[in-house]
Amino acid sequence: MTLINTTPFQDQKPGTSGLRKKVRHFQQPHYLENFVQAIFNAVGGGQNGCLVVGGDGRYFNREAVQTIVAMAIANGYKEIIVGQGGILSTPAASCVIRKYKCSGGIILSASHNPGGPDEDFGIKYNGANGGPATEQLTDKIYAESCALTSYKLSAIEAIDLDLIGTLDVEGVKVRIIDSVSDYAELMESLFDFPAMRSLLSGGEFSFCFDAMHAVTGPYAKEILINRLGAPAESVINATPEEDFGGHHPDPNLVHAADLVSKVNQNGLDFGAASDGDGDRNMIIGNNFYVNPCDSLAVLAANATLIPGYAQGLAGVARSMPTSRALDRVAAAQGLNCYETPTGWKFFGNLIDDGRITFCGEESFGTGSSHVREKDGLWAVLCWLNILASTGESVASLMRNHWQNFGRDLFTRHDYEGLDSAQAAEMMKALDEKLTNLAGSNFDGFVVETADQFAYSDPVDGSVSQRQGVRILFTNGARIVVRLSGTGTSGATLRVYLDRFINEDLECDTQAALAPLSAVASKLIGVEAFTGRKAPDVVT
Ligand code: G1P
Ligand code: ZN
Secondary structure, three states: OEEEEOOOOOOOOOEOOEEEEEHHHHOOOOHHHHHHHHHHHHOOOOOOOEEEEEEOOOOOHHHHHHHHHHHHHHOOOOEEEEEEEEEOOHHHHHHHHHHOOOOEEEEEOOOOOOOOOOOEEEEEEEOOOOOEOOHHHHHHHHHHHHOOOEEEEOOOOOOOOOOOEEEEEOOEEEEEEOOOHHHHHHHHHHOOHHHHHHHHHOOOOOEEEEOOOOOHHHHHHHHHHHHOOOOHHHEEOOOOOOOHHHOOOOOOOOOOHHHHHHHHHOOOOEEEEEOOOOOEEEEEEOOEEEOHHHHHHHHHHOHHHOHHHOOOOOOEEEEOOOOOHHHHHHHHHOOOEEEEOOOHHHOHHHHHOOOOOEEEEOOOEEEEOOOOOOOHHHHHHHHHHHHHHHOOOHHHHHHHHHHHHOEEEEEEEEEEEEOHHHHHHHHHHHHHHHHHOOOOEEOOEEEEEEEEOOEEOOOOOOEEOOOOEEEEEOOOEEEEEEEOOOOOOOEEEEEEEEEEEOOOOOOOHHHHHHHHHHHHHHHHOHHHHHOOOOOOEEO
């Protein structure tokens, strides 16, 4: 073991989901190593435990895996499990950590951000429960990173990441495992594979899953084609590439536009896509887009059709900006519904404590207690299981749901690449308005309450302050405003708009929310502070 002297970097504060920077930033001497050592210091070293290492296969993934293995050996881990080729989707990494009772894992991904030498890279730590490090731990990692003077490295030769098997490296067991099989087995234990197999291989139902040249390709092929008998052409863009084919591996109507037109033009029954590291999902029917908030609600409402959830849900949770469609299902079924800050790490305690089974976010994230990450392919399988059990189409399932529960119109408007100082000033000005806002009337929208969302974790009592501005109106509409915590340059403003309706259920979301959007622009002063007239991305 060699001790390498280093000096701290001041910019290694983890965001919503780990540390994300440009690849070149990570390639600076000692940058990656410092952060990895900060993680190991924060968790108290390897302590003869087992560490899982894997990533979404983006550019710099392999080099980073080699470095982390060499450092994990030097830091006292007894066993290291690596996905073949350095690949593990985020949900698969969570599954492997849990299955082999590891002490934690390091996941390399910048999620849906583009990959390549000039694009993004990311790294995050997940604990023994398989879930993202809590805020307390990420704060500790940051503090360690600011005080680092050296890191530990073993001078080992590069490992053959492609060869499945077990190596002995300086007395440490390094296992290269099949990246897919443990995860596929878990999925098979949850879903009604026989019913889904007859749907997918029967020839009447047609669908397309777009892996977006990212990590889910091999997982989708194994599960949908090999195990469920779907025709080979139903999984597209299934070979993971370091630059995701030059695209944004982001499953939404903008970046998965090819999938959308394929489903609509060819009259397919179902379409789905997942992101760079496989934790996000988008669901569409024929000429029918399912908003992720609605997807979470409809899955929760129909969960007992899925064998793994046949006994019912313990409770549910959603991130604060996510629409309240889930709350209506919970109320009808007598379930507790928790409202957490943005980011998957806040769901972990609730699941570990047995309080919830399903949870999700508006940002195309849906998941359950089966792992401690959101899970794109799992959400797709939930849908396919429910479609197989009910014989409904995507649109009819959703429409029936609205009939039963009413509809929560929802949209998110993103303003990207803002000047960070301008964005901070804009948020400060909004913050200062909040205390006197109740009772104000904006073109017929009367403010009921306005605050900065604070979350008290019911399990460990920790409090997370200032998790986004919430403005609720007396007519059931709501505006949420926050700055993104996952960007790698400048600032991104996210404005979330939602409103409950129980008539005119087929209305157009953007048109129906336009008056609320106008109120939001006025309140926030987007144009005055940033010069921007319209959002860059609308989902
Ligand atoms: C975004 C999403 C958030 C999600 C996170 C990681 O974070 O909004 O829901 O958990 O990515 O996938 P943000 O950039 O808004 O901080
Ligand atoms: Zn992701």
